[in-house]
Amino acid sequence: KAGVTQTPRYLIKTRGQQVTLSCSPISGHRSVSWYQQTPGQGLQFLFEYFSETQRNKGNFPGRFSGRQFSNSRSEMNVSTLELGDSALYLCASSLGTGYQPQHFGDGTRLSIL
Amino acid sequence: GESVGLHLPTLSVQEGDNSIINCAYSNSASDYFIWYKQESGKGPQFIIDIRSNMDKRQGQRVTVLLNKTVKHLSLQIAATQPGDSAVYFCAEPEYGNKLVFGAGTILRVKS
Numbered sequence: 080k081a082g083v084t085q086t087p088r089y090l091i092k093t094r095g096q097q098v099t100l101s102c103s104p105i106s107g108h109r110s111v112s113w114y115q116q117t118p119g120q121g122l123q124f125l126f127e128y129f130s131e132t133q134r135n136k137g138n139f140p141g142r143f144s145g146r147q148f149s150n151s152r153s154e155m156n157v158s159t160l161e162l163g164d165s166a167l168y169l170c171a172s173s174l175g176t177g178y179q180p181q182h183f184g185d186g187t188r189l190s191i192l
Numbered sequence: 193g194e195s196v197g198l199h200l201p202t203l204s205v206q207e208g209d210n211s212i213i214n215c216a217y218s219n220s221a222s223d224y225f226i227w228y229k230q231e232s233g234k235g236p237q238f239i240i241d242i243r244s245n246m247d248k249r250q251g252q253r254v255t256v257l258l259n260k261t262v263k264h265l266s267l268q269i270a271a272t273q274p275g276d277s278a279v280y281f282c283a284e285p286e287y288g289n290k291l292v293f294g295a296g297t298i299l300r301v302k303s
Contacts, residue, residue, distance in 0.1 A: 110289050122283075
């Protein structure tokens, strides 16, 4: 079974631009969550989607948004990029809620110049 | 455990020895815990999980112990190998699928 796939793996943008990251979950998984990982803050939850609906949201500004499609694939968008948005963005999928571990992709490394 | 910005603790062990990585949590109502391994350049990889109705759970070369009295988790790795070198995180769901991660521990295996 293929794992969680994130594209692109690396991205370089400049301040003020916007970016869209993509995530394909494990087949059959309906929940997709996004996390930001930085050396200073560690792993921080961004949001979760289940059946095309945002079910939970972390403490990030409105510049961070996401969506989920009917095939469970998800995208996250960051607008008006700031230097502090440089991070590894990780996507995780799981079957649903309850006692189910989330499985992560290898992330998209976003660098803001 | 809350993820905070930081210098990660490091555990150095000799190849073949057993490793013990610790994690404290603060929410006494937490009922599910997960351990992840993250190698350089990769995403966190699921290792093992445990529910609060258990004190111990074993996997292949790994054991997780849960002490609810002192709100403490540990991950034991038997016969540590060079391929075990990575950062290890404990995580717990705060609400639904929102995971809160510990700061992480760097495991270095010396050959």
